[in-house]
Amino acid sequence: MTTDVVGRRRAAPHSGARRFLSRHWYAWAMTAPVVVVTLVLVGYPLLRGVYLSLTDATEANMGRTIGMNVIPSTYEFVGLANYADILTSSTFVSRLTWTVVWTIVCVALHVGIGLGMAMLLNRPMRLRSLYRVLLVLPWAVPAFVSAFIWRYLLNGEFGVVNAMLRAAGFGGISWLDDPLWAKVSVIACNVWLGVPFMMLALLGGLQAIPRELHEAAEVDGATPWQRFRHITLPGLRPVSSTVVLLGTIWTFNQFPVIFLLTKGGPGGATEILVTYAYRQAFEGIRDYSGSAAWGMVILALLVVLAGVYRRALKRQGEAW
Amino acid sequence: MSRVASRTRDSRSPARSVALHLTLIAASIVSVFPVAWLVLTSLKPRQVIETASVGIFEQPTLANYTQVLGQTKFLTWAANSVIVSLATAVLGVLLSATTGYAVSRFRFPGFRSVMWMLLITQMFPVAILIVPIYNLMAGLGLINQFPGLVVAYLTSTVPFCAWMMKGYFDTVPVTIDEAGRVDGLTPFGTFWRLILPLAKPGLAVAAFYSFLTAWAEVAYATAFMTGDERYTLAVGLSQFVGQHKAEWGLLTAASVLIAIPAAAVFLLVQRHLVTGLTAGATKA
Numbered sequence: 091m092t093t094d095v096v097g098r099r100r101a102a103p104h105s106g107a108r109r110f111l112s113r114h115w116y117a118w119a120m121t122a123p124v125v126v127v128t129l130v131l132v133g134y135p136l137l138r139g140v141y142l143s144l145t146d147a148t149e150a151n152m153g154r155t156i157g158m159n160v161i162p163s164t165y166e167f168v169g170l171a172n173y174a175d176i177l178t179s180s181t182f183v184s185r186l187t188w189t190v191v192w193t194i195v196c197v198a199l200h201v202g203i204g205l206g207m208a209m210l211l212n213r214p215m216r217l218r219s220l221y222r223v224l225l226v227l228p229w230a231v232p233a234f235v236s237a238f239i240w241r242y243l244l245n246g247e248f249g250v251v252n253a254m255l256r257a258a259g260f261g262g263i264s265w266l267d268d269p270l271w272a273k274v275s276v277i278a279c280n281v282w283l284g285v286p287f288m289m290l291a292l293l294g295g296l297q298a299i300p301r302e303l304h305e306a307a308e309v310d311g312a313t314p315w316q317r318f319r320h321i322t323l324p325g326l327r328p329v330s331s332t333v334v335l336l337g338t339i340w341t342f343n344q345f346p347v348i349f350l351l352t353k354g355g356p357g358g359a360t361e362i363l364v365t366y367a368y369r370q371a372f373e374g375i376r377d378y379s380g381s382a383a384w385g386m387v388i389l390a391l392l393v394v395l396a397g398v399y400r401r402a403l404k405r406q407g408e409a410w
Numbered sequence: 411m412s413r414v415a416s417r418t419r420d421s422r423s424p425a426r427s428v429a430l431h432l433t434l435i436a437a438s439i440v441s442v443f444p445v446a447w448l449v450l451t452s453l454k455p456r457q458v459i460e461t462a463s464v465g466i467f468e469q470p471t472l473a474n475y476t477q478v479l480g481q482t483k484f485l486t487w488a489a490n491s492v493i494v495s496l497a498t499a500v501l502g503v504l505l506s507a508t509t510g511y512a513v514s515r516f517r518f519p520g521f522r523s524v525m526w527m528l529l530i531t532q533m534f535p536v537a538i539l540i541v542p543i544y545n546l547m548a549g550l551g552l553i554n555q556f557p558g559l560v561v562a563y564l565t566s567t568v569p570f571c572a573w574m575m576k577g578y579f580d581t582v583p584v585t586i587d588e589a590g591r592v593d594g595l596t597p598f599g600t601f602w603r604l605i606l607p608l609a610k611p612g613l614a615v616a617a618f619y620s621f622l623t624a625w626a627e628v629a630y631a632t633a634f635m636t637g638d639e640r641y642t643l644a645v646g647l648s649q650f651v652g653q654h655k656a657e658w659g660l661l662t663a664a665s666v667l668i669a670i671p672a673a674a675v676f677l678l679v680q681r682h683l684v685t686g687l688t689a690g691a692t693k694a
Contacts, residue, residue, distance in 0.1 A: 367537035
């Protein structure tokens, strides 16, 4: 893309080239820090990750220095074998399915509940700012702390949720040790964490919708549902398309909740792609090449998401 | 405005008003209960916690707090977290401020590539870069060192800050730039002397968000910090509830100590955070 433009301009007369340079060198100089940092800190590791994903590197054959002894790397180039393994494995299908279910359920609940709360808060009433602060609280607590809080609340023996269930005469549920309940638990925790952001963002969007539109529709006899459907939802679209995509990316990459609440267990039931790749690289015999290949597969999925996001931005008039 | 407001309030029937408040009260309870229970649990002695009682106050004591502060490395971990997060925030904002301005104001060859780069790198999940960065850091001897962790965090905060600041600079009227240029300032002079002072709230929000990201990061910190002198809080907390023993009293007390200051600061600035994150959208 860039080279196109530069190439075309370079063919222009000499004075044009100089003018071109003098017009743009400020912009280039100002973007240079980020471009350089990104190329060094992201680009280079990324290339190295691609390379590692094409080898059979593990903890055992990775070069390392122990005291004075330098042990050279002995891993070998294996081509696309890691990718073939991943794409043909049943783990991939089951992890991908769960990651998609997890992302869709979480985002749907975030946006649904967030929108409901935003609409309740978007009307004059007593104690409104108090409710607002109380409802935002889950976002204010760092996510890793929340994951630990939930691990305690849902603990089978000492957890208050089971204690309440038992006090009410039901049996306790082994929330984090049963595959299905563990999935429910991680979703519950993540929904609790994520609703406040959606609520605030959508509340901002609601407040940007001119009140006259609602009043005019009311005068014309529109029912509340019609007003919601034809005024509120279209009016929210700029904000909601952004937050849905942000939420999708965040949930897809949600590492702390899964890692700290269930460690991906029981038996991998709650493992999403990101935690799976991480645990391959840093638990048991460290499989660096396999994990790097998983990372690249995840990257491919995210690039598709980025394309969708950009298209959404473009529709809103951000032309680039 | 207030007249309209009072009219709508009056127009709501008492039954609907009650329903509205009941819904909001229920939602508030769901939202506050886990945190409230955390605080209450942290005040209970160990033997009460392990009976799983649902009592609100039972033999309240500060023993958990004194033990966390006196007999664990909690304060070391807190200091580590502050060092790493501050370094990440300051470096992130310094490196990305000019870029945010450039992509907000100039349309230059390479603009689209830069925007793409910013967009894609912010969504890089930890799983893509952690293995190669770990290997590189191991080669450089930076495992278990703060600079290694800060560098790992910069990979996500720098593009994120640039993106967020673009959104903020977009809200500063271009007429200010034009006035500066007419008065003979260079583009950089305009940025430095006119726009940057105006953008201080935006810088603060970006810095704060970077700080929070680093403060709450788990994956890199768990993989990179191998000695418990160097743990950040996110890693250190896991030590209280390991595979074989679970010190719920210590965990809850430590969580309260982390969450209260974080929540207080957060509630003060959260309005700006939402605006920053959705700036691109609300403007368009």
